[in-house]
Amino acid sequence: MSQRGSMSFKEVAAKYPDVPRLVIRKIDAGLRGVAMTDRAMERARESNSVFEDEGEPGGERAPWKLGGGTFRDGSSFLGSDFTLIGPGRPALLRGGLVPYSLDIIGEKLMLVDGEEPVEEVYLDTIPDYYGKKTSRGTPMHHIVHSDSDCLKLNPHSYCQAWSEGQPCKFCFATGRRRGSQGPKTDADLEDIYETVSEALKEPGRWTEMHLVAGSDPAGATPYENEANSYIAVLKTLKRCFGGKGLPVRLVSSAFPEKTLVRLREAGAAIVGPNLEVWDEKLFEWICPFKAKYFGRQYWIDSLVAAVKVFGRGNVRTQWVGGAEMAQPYGFKTMDEAVASTLEGTEFLARHGVSARLNILRVRQDSAFYGQKQAQPSLEYCVKLSVGIRDIRRKYGLGVALSDYRSETTRPDVDLSRLDLPDVVA
Amino acid sequence: MASIAAATLPAEVISLLKDRASLKILATTDGQGNPHAVVKGSLTVQDDGLLVYREAMESSRANANMLRSVWYDKVVSVLVVGSNGHAYQIKGKAHRYVISGPIFKQHYLEARREEGPDSEVAGVWLIEPVEVRNETFSVRKEEEDKKHPHMRHFDRASVSGVAATTETPTLGLGVI
Ligand code: SF4
Numbered sequence: 001m002s003q004r005g006s007m008s009f010k011e012v013a014a015k016y017p018d019v020p021r022l023v024i025r026k027i028d029a030g031l032r033g034v035a036m037t038d039r040a041m042e043r044a045r046e047s048n049s050v051f052e053d054e055g056e057p058g059g060e061r062a063p064w065k066l067g068g069g070t071f072r073d074g075s076s077f078l079g080s081d082f083t084l085i086g087p088g089r090p091a092l093l094r095g096g097l098v099p100y101s102l103d104i105i106g107e108k109l110m111l112v113d114g115e116e117p118v119e120e121v122y123l124d125t126i127p128d129y130y131g132k133k134t135s136r137g138t139p140m141h142h143i144v145h146s147d148s149d150c151l152k153l154n155p156h157s158y159c160q161a162w163s164e165g166q167p168c169k170f171c172f173a174t175g176r177r178r179g180s181q182g183p184k185t186d187a188d189l190e191d192i193y194e195t196v197s198e199a200l201k202e203p204g205r206w207t208e209m210h211l212v213a214g215s216d217p218a219g220a221t222p223y224e225n226e227a228n229s230y231i232a233v234l235k236t237l238k239r240c241f242g243g244k245g246l247p248v249r250l251v252s253s254a255f256p257e258k259t260l261v262r263l264r265e266a267g268a269a270i271v272g273p274n275l276e277v278w279d280e281k282l283f284e285w286i287c288p289f290k291a292k293y294f295g296r297q298y299w300i301d302s303l304v305a306a307v308k309v310f311g312r313g314n315v316r317t318q319w320v321g322g323a324e325m326a327q328p329y330g331f332k333t334m335d336e337a338v339a340s341t342l343e344g345t346e347f348l349a350r351h352g353v354s355a356r357l358n359i360l361r362v363r364q365d366s367a368f369y370g371q372k373q374a375q376p377s378l379e380y381c382v383k384l385s386v387g388i389r390d391i392r393r394k395y396g397l398g399v400a401l402s403d404y405r406s407e408t409t410r411p412d413v414d415l416s417r418l419d420l421p422d423v424v425a
Numbered sequence: 426m427a428s429i430a431a432a433t434l435p436a437e438v439i440s441l442l443k444d445r446a447s448l449k450i451l452a453t454t455d456g457q458g459n460p461h462a463v464v465k466g467s468l469t470v471q472d473d474g475l476l477v478y479r480e481a482m483e484s485s486r487a488n489a490n491m492l493r494s495v496w497y498d499k500v501v502s503v504l505v506v507g508s509n510g511h512a513y514q515i516k517g518k519a520h521r522y523v524i525s526g527p528i529f530k531q532h533y534l535e536a537r538r539e540e541g542p543d544s545e546v547a548g549v550w551l552i553e554p555v556e557v558r559n560e561t562f563s564v565r566k567e568e569e570d571k572k573h574p575h576m577r578h579f580d581r582a583s584v585s586g587v588a589a590t591t592e593t594p595t596l597g598l599g600v601i
Contacts, residue, residue: 020496073495074522074548124525149525204533204546205525405524417492418456420484 009113012378019382022073023414025119027381029111030359030409033083033091033099040102041086043109049123051130053141063088068124068148068406076148077111077121078102079408083361092172094362094369124148127205129198136187140195150208150406151199153192155229156183159214161289168276169286169371170320172363173214183229189236196240208401209237211268212251217293223253227263234266245269249316249401253290254302260309270401270425271306272316275299275355277324278344285329286320304351312352313397313425318410319344321384322360322376326368334380342387349395354425356399357381357388357412385412392416398423434474438515438557441507442470451478452502453490463487467536468503475520476503476552479532483547491550494519501552504560512560520553 009028013021036044044050044066052064064086069078078084085091085099101112102121110117127146133139145152161167184192199206211233216226230250237246246267254273255263263271275296277286284291290299306315324330324337331337345355362368362375389412392399404414416423441447449468453461463485468478480488494501498518506512523529529549536544559565569576570583577584 022496068525070524072521073492074524122521122523122526125527203537204530418489421486421489 007379016382022071023411027411028378029100031375032097033085033093035099035101036086037101037103039104043104044123047123048125051126067126069121075404075414076406076408080147081409092364128202134191134194138191143191143195148406149206151206152210155211155213155233161215166289169367170323170360172365183232193236193239208406209248210251215253221256222294223255226253227255227259231266238267254299257305260306264309270314274318276320279340282324286323303353307352313354315353317355318358320360321357326373338383345388345391349391354397356410359409385415388412389415393419396423398425400425438513439470441505446508448506450504453487455490461486461490478550479536479546480548480550481545491519514558514560515554516556517552517554520551523549
């Protein structure tokens with residue numbers, strides 16, 4: 001079975017009338033993927049919305065990428081987390097689900113479900129810095145990736161979980177096995193400086209920056225090497241931002257409090273070690289590396305300590321929604337699974353941590369794909385999104401620096417838009 | 426409510442919307458139906474008939490209410506009052522929130538020119554008009570007088586022809 005449950009978009013939309021259809025549509029398209037027709041590809045080329053990368057030798061970079069797209073509510077659609085199918089980009093999700101297509105209907109670029117055009121999609125242009133090179137000749141888009149209005153860069157590109165053969169079971173970032181060890185060299189940092197400075201010249205383009213390093217638990221204190229990689233990049237970014245505060249979120253491992261203070265002093269605004277799954281046994285099974293370095297309680301303690309350092313709402317974690325139903329150890333029913341994740345969400349919210357959802361996509365190269373795990377159902381994603389949103393609402397917690405503008409697979413974040421007047425961060 | 430084709434927006438409404446000296450007020454409702462009204466100085470009309478304004482604050486109540494309109498098909502209202510006193514109410518529905526691309530960039534740069542280097546544009550809202558109503562006081566008075574000829578005080582000039590009193594009554598103090 002490729003997806004649990006069988007309710008269609010229309011059935012789910014009818015059952016949950018308070019959940020905007022646009023949000024349900026976005027979830028459905030994320031679960032099923034979207035196939036670009038030749039006509040849509042042509043339109044993307046005409047509007048400077050596609051970057052046809054020569055790719056890196058042996059790299060996992062797709063042969064082309066879109067500048068991003070939005071629905072009419074402004075929410076990001078077709079971001080880099082999205083499963084976009086087209087020339088040179090095969091369907092990588094565990095099979096069986098019929099993807100949507102993106103096609104030109106009349107004059108409009110439309111998302112099409114079967115034969116039915118369902119939503120207009122507005123393409124964004126490729127950022128101005130794409131295609132440029134740094135003074136030492138490095139293509140700038142190899143250094144900093146754009147994802148809608150978000151700049152993403154890797155302080156280091158390897159993850160020791162892959163080197164030790166214990167990646168998180170949903171993870172498909174196989175390139176992290178090959179990434180170079182150690183923090184960036186001075187030349188690498190100069191490349192970052194030049195690229196970010198160039199990107200910032202584009203008016204009104206960027207509202208978020210994420211630093212995403214793979215796990216490196218080594219050092220005198222837990223994950224010290226990884227923290228040093230972040231700090232080196234944060235210092236470089238301070239030069240780009242002229243010493244002003246850095247609107248930067250770290251998607252990092254869990255650090256001890258003293259390290260968190262160093263990161264705060266280096267300029268990070270938000271930290272987000274991802275717990276991925278709340279249930280203790282499932283955490284150990286799904287995230288064996290995190291369980292080894294240094295256990296679930298250590299990760300939870302770090303999240304709570306981070307609130308002392310960064311403030312309420314400025315600490316994030318994510319749930320990979322659907323992973324907790326992976327078999328044979330996962331929950332057997334939707335209600336049990338939702339209850340477990342919401343228990344974790346509420347526990348963390350009480351401590352000022354804002355948990356978010358990232359919908360599981362069973363992608364090729366992940367352990368889950370090999371195990372033939374099922375994708376979560378549309379209804380499950382809706383229930384979980386509403387539940388997580390409601391808890392954040394109850395505790396007045398926001399989702400800044402990872403909101404609807406760049407996130408395509410986090411429907412709870414879309415739903416939280418209505419709460420913005422009443423939350424912090 | 427059917428939407429109004431661009432061409433059918435009355436010329437005076439278009440001209441008032443395009444006049445920077447006009448007062449423009451956007452009224453929206455929250456999830457409980459409570460009204461919220463704010464001045465939107467940047468509000469104008471595009472050539473295709475869609476109303477457009479710059480939203481400076483992502484987390485404002487007006488922005489959340491506009492999102493409600495696009496998500497749940499709710500009606501919003503724009504009141505435009507010209508410096509000549511002519512006023513129109515335009516009811517409409519949020520059509521699209523633009524956060525990137527050429528339309529966004531144009532408005533973003535416009536805000537920089539007009540409001541300086543710390544200006545912010547979270548997004549640009551497009552509103553599709555569905556109903557226009559002349560709210561100019563003299564016009565409305567005439568309409569209502571025709572519709573409800575008996576709902577008036579007797580001493581109005583148009584009822585009995587008597588000279589209406591224009592004296593301001595003395596209020597209380599010192600009468601006791
Ligand atoms: S920590 Fe887990 S999710 Fe992150 S890159 Fe490593 S294996 Fe993948």
